Amino acid sequence: xxxxxxxxVLNFQVxxxxxxxxxxxxxxxxxxxKQVGFDPQVVRRAGIAAYEAEMNIVIHAYxxxxxxxxxxxxxxxxxxxxxxxxxxxxxxxxxxxxTAPPEVREMGFxxxxxxxxxxxxxxxLEIASEVGRGTTLRARIVIKGT
Amino acid sequence: MKLKEVQRILEAEVLYGSEFLxxxxxxxxxxxxxxxxxxxxxxxxxxxxxxxxxxxIRTAEIIDAGAIVxxxxxxxxxxxxxxxxxKKIPLLCTHLLLYESxxxxxxxxxxxxxxxxx
Numbered sequence: 229x230x231x232x233x234x235x236x237v238l239n240f241q242v243x244x245x246x247x248x249x250x251x252x253x254x255x256x257x258x259x260x261x262k263q264v265g266f267d268p269q270v271v272r273r274a275g276i277a278a279y280e281a282e283m284n285i286v287i288h289a290y291x292x293x294x295x296x297x298x299x300x301x302x303x304x305x306x307x308x309x310x311x312x313x314x315x316x317x318x319x320x321x322x323x324x325x326x327t328a329p330p331e332v333r334e335m336g337f338x339x340x341x342x343x344x345x346x347x348x349x350x351x352x353l354e355i356a357s358e359v360g361r362g363t364t365l366r367a368r369i370v371i372k373g374t
Numbered sequence: 375m376k377l378k379e380v381q382r383i384l385e386a387e388v389l390y391g392s393e394f395l396x397x398x399x400x401x402x403x404x405x406x407x408x409x410x411x412x413x414x415x416x417x418x419x420x421x422x423x424x425x426x427x428x429x430x431i432r433t434a435e436i437i438d439a440g441a442i443v444x445x446x447x448x449x450x451x452x453x454x455x456x457x458x459x460x461k462k463i464p465l466l467c468t469h470l471l472l473y474e475s476x477x478x479x480x481x482x483x484x485x486x487x488x489x490x491x492x
Contacts, residue, residue: 251432258436268438275436276412336408336425336433345413 236260236298242285244311247335250286253294254279257305264298270369273349274303277367280342281307287332288312289362303369305350313359320355321347375399375484377441377464380420383478384443384468390455391441391464399440401487404476408433415439416487422475426450431457439463445472 238260240253258275266274278294285292289311297304314320321343328338347353350367357363378395381388388395399420405411406425411433415421418440423430426448434442441464444450449467450458458465468475480486 248428251429251436255432255435272436272438279432279436280409280412335427335429336406336411336423337429339407339409341407341409341413345409348413 234299236264237295238298239293239295240282242282242289242292242294242307242309244286244288244290244292244309246286250283251279254282257294257296260296261298261303266303266371270303270371274305274369277346277349277369278305280345281305281365281367283337284342284363284365285309285311287328287338292362301371302351303371305365305367305369307365308362309364310362313361313363314355314357315359317355317357375420375479375482377420377466379482380441380443380479380484381466383482384466384470384475386443386466386468389444389449389465389467390458391462394441394462394464397440397464399484402476402479402484403487404445404472406472412437414487419487420479420484422472422479424448424472426454428454428457430454431461431463434458434463435461441466443468443475445470445475 257278261271282294289309292309295306323344324340326338326340332338351370352368354366400417401419403415403419404422415437421439422443424446443466447469
């Protein structure tokens with residue numbers, strides 16, 4: 229079997245407002261990446277991107293899925309949700325801009341760093357959103373030296 | 375800096391992980407905003423915070439933190455300690471405030487993470 233073409237896909241359901249379970253999916257993705265033997269920096273970047281994307285679903289959406297598509301060349305984190313959507317993506321990308329409610333801030337989130345954090349960790353970030361329907365986020369991390 | 379040194383300097387109680395006190399941390403990071411921890415903490419960090427919810431453990435796991443110090447005498451509940459045990463992340467607890475905790479550790483030679491904004 230050609231290892232270079234192997235693909236591993238992980239899918240997780242994420243429930244909106246489930247703050248207790250928030251982060252479980254990202255934690256699992258991170259564990260698999262570690263087990264597969266990716267460089268710690270790659271694991272770290274993918275883990276942060278997945279965690280922030282998962283928190284975004286929990287904080288803002290009704291429900292969604294978090295998935296990771298893993299190959300030897302790249303890791304793609306996809307967060308797809310049913311929710312209110314993002315009216316102004318450019319604004320949402322600004323550090324410090326947040327629409328999170330106060331109780332989320334008390335938990336240490338909602339500081340307007342989520343999307344900028346994902347962007348910082350990823351080699352490519354695409355966000356498609358429809359107000360009243362939901363948001364799909366794709367963050368790509370390219371594995372160097374492959 | 376070894377965790378046992380951290381414990382001595384901060385007069386801290388070990389809530390979990392006394393078997394890891396010989397382990398080293400490379401830098402300290404004091405913050406109550408978990409998103410900022412994700413953004414700025416780099417390397418094997420000691421995370422100092424006044425937040426005691428389960429997201430602190432999850433965040434520490436994601437950044438591969440060396441240990442967590444709860445400041446201002448804050449104590450996490452049992453479920454948070456159990457989560458840390460599961461992830462093997464040592465937990466310490468000090469009565470000192472965040473500022474003084476960081477100050478003492480910095481003076482003793484524990485630097486901040488080298489990563490800057492951006």
